[in-house]
Amino acid sequence: MRTPPDLPIHLRPQAEISTTPRAIGALVLREIATTYGRSPGGYLWAVLEPAAGITLLTLVFSIGFRTPPLGTSFALFYAAGILPLMMYTDVSTKLAQTIQFSRALLTYPRITFLDALIARFILSFLTQMMVHIIVLGFILIVLKPKTTLDFSKIGQAYLLTLALAVGIGTLNSFLTLAYPIWHTAWSILNRPLFLVSCVFFIFESVPQPYSDYLWLNPIVHIAGLMRDGFYPFYQPSYVSIVYPLAIAALTTMLGLFLLNRFHRDILDK
Template sequence: MKPCAQREREPVTTPIQHSTLRRSSAAIGALIIREMSSNYGKSPGGYIWAVLEPVAGITLMTLMFSFIFRQPALGTHFALFYASGMLPFTMYRDLSSKIGKSLAFSEKLLSYPAVTFMDAILARLILNLLTQILIVIVIIGGIILLENVRVTIDFKWVFLSFFAITVISCALGVINAVLFAKFPIWEQLWGILNRPMFLLSTIFYLFESAPEPFQSLLWFNPLVHVVGLMRRGLYSTYDATFVSLPYIFGPALVLLAFGLLMLRQHQNRD
């Protein structure tokens, strides 16, 4: 008789791993509920206002620019063009800020063995990422329906833009979470350094329309590439050939790995 073929061994998951996973999931869920209660209140109206606030802001800015300019730099609708630049920037600003302040927000809970630094960071990332995606869906969907905009969305580029924003925001947020804890003054300095990003992220204009040498300097801003990805997904005639995926993800992943290493060292010292 031929020897029976040996079955491939299935990976064994120990009870300790199951227990750790359940404990971490429970901690993340509790932190998400706590943040929703703290930031949005106990009523659903608080969360709804968090979604409607950027809608009101984009509506106001659209009206202002429609009076100043006759036609947007891309397409024919001011609201869609402005949203295609503002929404990626808003997502970056919100995610990086919330992740950067995650340790301070959950400082008292981190004294419990059941709650880790990663739990605090993942809880804020999950909640705020889902909130920002909902905001994008509401605003873009509302613009298309209310203004009767004919647009062919290439979801590949839109999702790639979301992923790029998440990686960049996590990288900066994790590093800042450690730096904010070690050097409180860095939070104020970071806020000052980050303010020009609103004007340097091609929200109101196209990268191709910027004059030299300003255009060459803008290229090094990763948010310019992210906005380019978003507009490429929303405008079928826009190629955004300047976008470099290696430049978006390469430095961001290196910073994220370095930030996680710093976070681990900080956790071990505490």
């Protein structure tokens, strides 16, 4: 009696590849439970934080100034600057903590560091988009500022924000893993970011040579492009799409290369 032939070897890699979406889905559910399931209110705090910040800035600056630097709505002006910055900060920070957060799960051969990065990105991105829709929807529908939306420019600003956050977060994921002190150092370096990202003012109001230094901040270009999408009369000639995109591409490739090459060696120590 003949024995049945062995299964073709090429079927095995297909089975391994098919488990990757399952791994990402399971990691996303784990992220939801651990990130938002442990605190009272959960997702509510994610919405209240930017809303409270925009409200506070609106109240403070409306007392000292008659009109914002652009348009007539303080809330819309500050939302166009704060929301991209908060999205960049949240996504990049979550990605930077990926390896430490999923350290135990990465010992399983079917879960890779890329699965963990994608899962954290998906959850952070969806959360931030929900927050932006709620906050901007409230401002546009309830406060009714005079504006004409350019969705192409708003979409470009969001894509640049996400690309930059992925690049910086991926690179920091390796640097934090290899050099634990980098997490503290990066937090200190980012503290002035809220003040130098054109949240309170527009780039054109900054005199030289300080404007030349400010131009090097990629968030400034994203904030200018975002406001260009809300204010049709505003034409920020200083905005460069290539500059933040180049930083995003460089940091993403470098971060993925370093993680792929060294993350196992560091985790096994």
